Amino acid sequence: MAENLDFIREIVKRDTASGRYGGRVVTRFPPEPNGFLHIGHAKSICLNFGIAREFDGACHLRFDDTNPETEDMAFVESIMRDVRWLGFDWNGKLFFASDYYEQFFGFAVRLIEAGKAYVDSLTESGIREYRGTVTEPGRESPHRNRTVSENLDLFTRMRAGEFPDGAHVLRARIDMAAANMKLRDPLLYRIRHTSHYRTGDAWCIYPMYDFAHPLSDAIEGVTHSICTLEFENNRAIYDWLVETLFDAPRPRQYEFARLNLDYAVMSKRKLLQLVEDDFVSGWDDPRMPTIAGLRRRGYTPEGIRDFAARIGVDKANSRVSMELLEDAIRDDLNGRCPRVLAVLRPLKVTITNLPVDGIDWLDAPLWPRDSGRDGSRKLALAREIFIERTDFSEQPPEGWLRLSPGGEVRLANSGYIRCDEVVKDPLSGEVVELRCALDSGEDNPGGAGKRKKRAAIQWLSSAHAVRAEVRLYDRLCAVANPEDVEEGKTFKDHLNPDSVTVIPGALVEPGLAGVQGGDRFQFVRNGYFVADEVDSKPGAPVFNRIIELRDGYKANKAAPSPAPPAVRKPASVRTIPDERTRSRLAGPAQAARHDRFIATPGLTAEQADVLTSDPAVADFFEAALAIHPDARSIANWVVNDLLRELKGRALSRLPFGPPELAELAAMTDRQAITNPAARTIFAAMMAGGGKPAEIAARLGLDRVMSDSEIEAAVDTALAPLGEKVAEYRAGKTNLLGMFTGYAMRAVAGKADPAAVQRILGEKLGQA
Ligand code: ATP
Ligand code: MG
Numbered sequence: 001m002a003e004n005l006d007f008i009r010e011i012v013k014r015d016t017a018s019g020r021y022g023g024r025v026v027t028r029f030p031p032e033p034n035g036f037l038h039i040g041h042a043k044s045i046c047l048n049f050g051i052a053r054e055f056d057g058a059c060h061l062r063f064d065d066t067n068p069e070t071e072d073m074a075f076v077e078s079i080m081r082d083v084r085w086l087g088f089d090w091n092g093k094l095f096f097a098s099d100y101y102e103q104f105f106g107f108a109v110r111l112i113e114a115g116k117a118y119v120d121s122l123t124e125s126g127i128r129e130y131r132g133t134v135t136e137p138g139r140e141s142p143h144r145n146r147t148v149s150e151n152l153d154l155f156t157r158m159r160a161g162e163f164p165d166g167a168h169v170l171r172a173r174i175d176m177a178a179a180n181m182k183l184r185d186p187l188l189y190r191i192r193h194t195s196h197y198r199t200g201d202a203w204c205i206y207p208m209y210d211f212a213h214p215l216s217d218a219i220e221g222v223t224h225s226i227c228t229l230e231f232e233n234n235r236a237i238y239d240w241l242v243e244t245l246f247d248a249p250r251p252r253q254y255e256f257a258r259l260n261l262d263y264a265v266m267s268k269r270k271l272l273q274l275v276e277d278d279f280v281s282g283w284d285d286p287r288m289p290t291i292a293g294l295r296r297r298g299y300t301p302e303g304i305r306d307f308a309a310r311i312g313v314d315k316a317n318s319r320v321s322m323e324l325l326e327d328a329i330r331d332d333l334n335g336r337c338p339r340v341l342a343v344l345r346p347l348k349v350t351i352t353n354l355p356v357d358g359i360d361w362l363d364a365p366l367w368p369r370d371s372g373r374d375g376s377r378k379l380a381l382a383r384e385i386f387i388e389r390t391d392f393s394e395q396p397p398e399g400w401l402r403l404s405p406g407g408e409v410r411l412a413n414s415g416y417i418r419c420d421e422v423v424k425d426p427l428s429g430e431v432v433e434l435r436c437a438l439d440s441g442e443d444n445p446g447g448a449g450k451r452k453k454r455a456a457i458q459w460l461s462s463a464h465a466v467r468a469e470v471r472l473y474d475r476l477c478a479v480a481n482p483e484d485v486e487e488g489k490t491f492k493d494h495l496n497p498d499s500v501t502v503i504p505g506a507l508v509e510p511g512l513a514g515v516q517g518g519d520r521f522q523f524v525r526n527g528y529f530v531a532d533e534v535d536s537k538p539g540a541p542v543f544n545r546i547i548e549l550r551d552g553y554k555a556n557k558a559a560p561s562p563a564p565p566a567v568r569k570p571a572s573v574r575t576i577p578d579e580r581t582r583s584r585l586a587g588p589a590q591a592a593r594h595d596r597f598i599a600t601p602g603l604t605a606e607q608a609d610v611l612t613s614d615p616a617v618a619d620f621f622e623a624a625l626a627i628h629p630d631a632r633s634i635a636n637w638v639v640n641d642l643l644r645e646l647k648g649r650a651l652s653r654l655p656f657g658p659p660e661l662a663e664l665a666a667m668t669d670r671q672a673i674t675n676p677a678a679r680t681i682f683a684a685m686m687a688g689g690g691k692p693a694e695i696a697a698r699l700g701l702d703r704v705m706s707d708s709e710i711e712a713a714v715d716t717a718l719a720p721l722g723e724k725v726a727e728y729r730a731g732k733t734n735l736l737g738m739f740t741g742y743a744m745r746a747v748a749g750k751a752d753p754a755a756v757q758r759i760l761g762e763k764l765g766q767a
Contacts, residue, residue, distance in 0.1 A: 006313035025057025033075035035268030046308035049088035068196035082291035127601035137177035161740035201741020298530025298546030303332035338366035342523035346386035465507035602632030623658035655689030717746035
């Protein structure tokens with residue numbers, strides 16, 4: 001273990017020494033399966049799994065899957081693959097928060113029974129109003145003193161599906177005057193009639209992060225729960241819950257600074273936008289800062305782990321320069337990549353003093369001399385070769401070390417060529433061929449003084465070279481901090497338009513014709529390359545540039561070939577304010593809004609971030625909120641539906657405005673239409689604008705099914721569930737939520753949920 005422990009490892013060491021947990025060390029990595037992991041997650045993975053490894057403990061992989069809207073099994077699979085690829089193993093400790101739903105429910109009931117939780121029926125805006133502000137204490141909800149039995153009754157019925165989304169919430173009964181606003185009776189459960197990727201329609205109430213997270217940790221016997229700094233204020237809820245519900249030794253939460261990397265966006269939500277809006281080819285596009293993207297790009301797990309070690313673990317947020325990551329990757333590639341020749345933009349050279357049919361087989365080492373590694377291949381030197389177009393200059397600048405008319409240059413692994421003649425296309429004037437003479441390759445021919453130091457350039461015999469597609473990648477974002485953009489712009493306005501250059505007609509050595517996806521090489525003077533794991537095929541190789549060689553050794557500069565130097569550039573870490581203060585930088589108005597949104601009940605911190613990421617979005621949100629004052633409802637429509645469907649288009653181009661969205665939200669909330677109907681209407685509005693009520697009428701979605709129609713639909717829904725119905729009648733009443741889900745689906749948004757519930761109840765009651 002390293003001598004210099006970071007502050008978290010110091011704590012773990014202290015707790016191990018004091019025997020606080022009987023010597024046990026249990027950490028966890030708790031991703032939400034709502035996207036692919038990114039390099040920021042890698043930092044957390046290295047920290048959590050690293051500590052477990054170093055202290056002989058365990059690190060659990062736990063999917064924090066309590067938001068039914070955004071989660072998916074495909075993300076679970078990608079996350080497991082990425083953690084393994086990074087070189088870590090959860091050793092069978094794989095958990096899902098959704099497996100604890102029943103236990104969570106039991107703990108919530110215990111809180112209610114102890115008078116420490118209550119069902120609140122204030123609207124979202126009511127909850128916000130009662131919550132107070134940073135300077136004023138909150139007020140107690142009129143529902144705060146409901147009796148235990150009243151609370152139990154309501155909570156059980158929430159679970160049974162009796163109420164629509166948003167009708168009630170379960171809140172912890174802590175302190176409405178607490179200075180830490182998070183402690184002002186935080187929400188523990190909300191109603192969401194939405195299918196979950198694992199539990200289906202079994203539940204229609206879902207626990208909040210603040211409730212599910214500490215409980216999951218305690219249930220699993222986690223000792224050190226390590227998360228990022230945004231959750232600092234949530235720690236008070238964490239402690240309150242584990243102290244109220246569990247015996248010592250309890251898990252403790254510690255916060256560290258998240259990774260912010262220059263030229264990259266580091267949030268699944270933003271990465272999802274890049275994927276959905278086709279800015280990139282997918283989550284694994286080699287420009288993406290996702291683990292899958294970096295893997296396809298050719299980055300190595302060893303290099304990424306080394307990067308994590310180099311940046312360390314800190315308590316203050318900062319940004320990390322891209323060079324730091326690139327240095328770590330380059331240092332790792334240097335030792336593992338054989339050196340080969342490739343010509344990206346070929347220019348024909350005829351060596352006039354070689355015979356037409358003659359081939360000289362040269363022995364060329366695959367590794368630099370000082371690497372201590374053996375291995376070589378034969379290179380064919382023939383009369384017609386290709387060199388890099390950029391290695392020739394007709395009018396060379398001062399200090400040019402490569403080929404020019406009358407000048408000479410060294411061919412890698414061979415001798416010198418002197419350019420005697422430049423052949424041009426008579427029409428375009430483009431240089432199409434150089435006619436050169438080959439020299440012995442001695443440094444001082446005829447003993448006439450040492451030759452001036454020349455670059456050794458890459459070249460390939462035209463008869464032997466193999467065509468390859470080469471993709472040169474550059475940074476995804478054109479600015480160092482894409483989060484910090486002018487008012488009215490988003491990170492998507494700052495994408496680098498030249499982040500990829502595809503060269504279809506590059507040439508590589510014949511030995512590379514049959515590479516396997518994932519094989520890595522240093523193309524001498526051009527950088528490190530990997531055979532693309534998706535598109536490279538035997539006989540038709542495709543290479544991605546992983547990274548350029550160190551500055552000063554790039555293709556366009558003269559470079560001694562082939563070994564890059566062992567010197568390491570000093571790490572440069574710039575400390576500038578991160579995302580949390582970004583909105584402040586965008587101006588006082590945005591900052592005030594951000595504060596207000598953060599303090600608004602029903603808005604998550606993430607939603608507050610999203611809503612203030614762009615003033616136009618915040619304007620839209622507030623305008624809709626003024627018409628339908630239900631922050632949760634409006635925020636859900638804006639964040640989950642509107643922004644996702646906008647796919648990067650400007651809000652000003654939307655065919656409808658805040659009043660229409662507010663009307664749709666209001667119709668949905670008062671159940672004039674059902675949720676599925678609302679989605680359909682929303683899609684129609686996106687496509688062509690219009691008023692929700694009119695669209696509903698046009699599509700027949702405002703028509704409520706008659707009782708007999710509902711009965712028929714419920715019968716159809718229950719028909720395949722005979723066994724479950726029998727269990728229900730035998731007393732397993734918690735199946736009601738599941739039946740409700742099936743029944744609601746069967747009426748396809750054309751019935752009043754209360755009527756469905758009533759008819760379902762009647763049907764289930766009939767033996
Ligand atoms: P995102 O905003 O990208 O979706 P998240 O925090 O919502 O990130 P989770 O899936 O909840 O994503 O994160 C799993 C774990 O990874 C958490 O413990 C979180 O603190 C950590 N994590 C997420 N982003 C970073 C980052 N940039 N640097 C370090 N750790 C991170
Ligand atoms: Mg998240």
